[in-house]
Amino acid sequence: MSKSLLVISRQAPWSGPSAREALDIVLAGGAFDLPIGLLFLDDGVFQLAPHQDAKAVQQKDLGANLQALGLFGIDDVFACSHSLAERGLTPPASAQPLGNEDICRLIDRYDQVITL
Amino acid sequence: MSTLHVLSHSPFTDSRLDSCLRLCGREDAILLCGDGAYGLHSPALHTKGVKVFVLAEDMQARNLPLPDWADSVDYPGFVQLSIDYDKVNTWL
Amino acid sequence: MNTLTVGARALELDKDGYLVDLDDWSDEVAHALAAAEALELTADHWEILRLLRQFYAEFQLSPATRPLIKYTALKLGPDKGNSLHLNKLFNGTPAKLAAKLAGLPRPTNCL
Numbered sequence: 129m130s131k132s133l134l135v136i137s138r139q140a141p142w143s144g145p146s147a148r149e150a151l152d153i154v155l156a157g158g159a160f161d162l163p164i165g166l167l168f169l170d171d172g173v174f175q176l177a178p179h180q181d182a183k184a185v186q187q188k189d190l191g192a193n194l195q196a197l198g199l200f201g202i203d204d205v206f207a208c209s210h211s212l213a214e215r216g217l218t219p220p221a222s223a224q225p226l227g228n229e230d231i232c233r234l235i236d237r238y239d240q241v242i243t244l
Numbered sequence: 245m246s247t248l249h250v251l252s253h254s255p256f257t258d259s260r261l262d263s264c265l266r267l268c269g270r271e272d273a274i275l276l277c278g279d280g281a282y283g284l285h286s287p288a289l290h291t292k293g294v295k296v297f298v299l300a301e302d303m304q305a306r307n308l309p310l311p312d313w314a315d316s317v318d319y320p321g322f323v324q325l326s327i328d329y330d331k332v333n334t335w336l
Numbered sequence: 337m338n339t340l341t342v343g344a345r346a347l348e349l350d351k352d353g354y355l356v357d358l359d360d361w362s363d364e365v366a367h368a369l370a371a372a373e374a375l376e377l378t379a380d381h382w383e384i385l386r387l388l389r390q391f392y393a394e395f396q397l398s399p400a401t402r403p404l405i406k407y408t409a410l411k412l413g414p415d416k417g418n419s420l421h422l423n424k425l426f427n428g429t430p431a432k433l434a435a436k437l438a439g440l441p442r443p444t445n446c447l
Contacts, residue, residue, distance in 0.1 A: 136333075138260075138263070146336075152444070155397075155400070158402070158403075159400035159401070159402055159403070161402070169263060169267075170259055170263055188396060188397075189396040192394065192395050192396040192397075193395060193396055193397050195394070195395055196394075196395040196397060196399070196403065199395075199399065199403035199406050199407050199410075200399075200400070200402065200403045201402060201403075201406075210266065211263075228266050228267055231267045232267050232268065232269045235247060235267065235269075235333070236245045236247075236269060237245075238331075239331065240331055241247065241331060241333040242333075242334075243333055243334065243335045243336055244336055
């Protein structure tokens with residue numbers, strides 16, 4: 129049984145390479161059938177905001193990439209409710225919102241955690 | 245399962261420590277290193293009641309006093325902690 | 337520089353033989369890319385190549401093998417969306433070879 133991995137993505141989409149790197153780890157893990165989860169925390173929840181235009185800042189479309197998670201076998205996608213509320217964002221359809229206590233238990237459940 | 249959270253950013257310019265405190269469990273501990281050591285000045289850290297460690301050399305370099313609610317560790321101590329806890333979550 | 341000559345045009349390829357510019361792709365270019373791999377394109381191949389173009393338009397990335405199989409099964413049914421069918425069509429490396437012939441970038445999550 130391979131070890132399970134939780135990736136916590138907590139940077140805004142265009143602030144640097146972190147958001148892209150977190151997604152790459154998750155997609156690579158998914159391609160290898162690893163038990164993998166993805167949690168959007170802090171500014172990371174901005175990655176889930178709709179109708180962003182990556183081309184305007186000459187970036188690849190991270191939002192479109194995120195829609196492929198299901199096809200890569202990544203079904204455990206979560207977003208921090210506190211971070212969403214703090215930023216006035218409504219919970220997106222593509223990620224399950226979790227409160228602080230639930231996130232604490234989520235981190236507990238995985239063998240390894242990477243926070244980017 | 246217990247987690248050792250490693251923080252290397254000052255809590256006064258950055259939200260990592262706030263988020264970590266919000267999400268960490270009772271069995272968890274926090275290790276402050278680099279500018280994370282300035283967390284020793286943060287009242288929030290102390291009131292949360294979670295175990296706190298600080299890397300001795302980073303504390304010494306910044307002339308920070310060690311409060312009675314934190315312990316200092318050297319590098320071998322850091323390695324030992326990463327073994328003692330089930331996993332390490334480095335807030336990069 | 338790696339190039340592929342199609343008609344009067346010389347198209348730029350990366351070091352692995354993938355088109356540098358997605359918009360350079362056409363049916364004619366696909367035939368030339370396939371010929372370089374000693375592959376004759378059939379209707380079954382075309383179906384997958386067009387599906388890959390669609391995948392890229394939707395998700396802005398080239399799929400690894402598993403998502404390619406899953407997406408094909410979703411769009412064309414389980415008779416086509418399985419590793420046997422796709423491996424047979426694309427010499428055992430469907431994600432890499434089909435992406436190349438469809439003019440997509442090399443799948444980055446396919447090690």
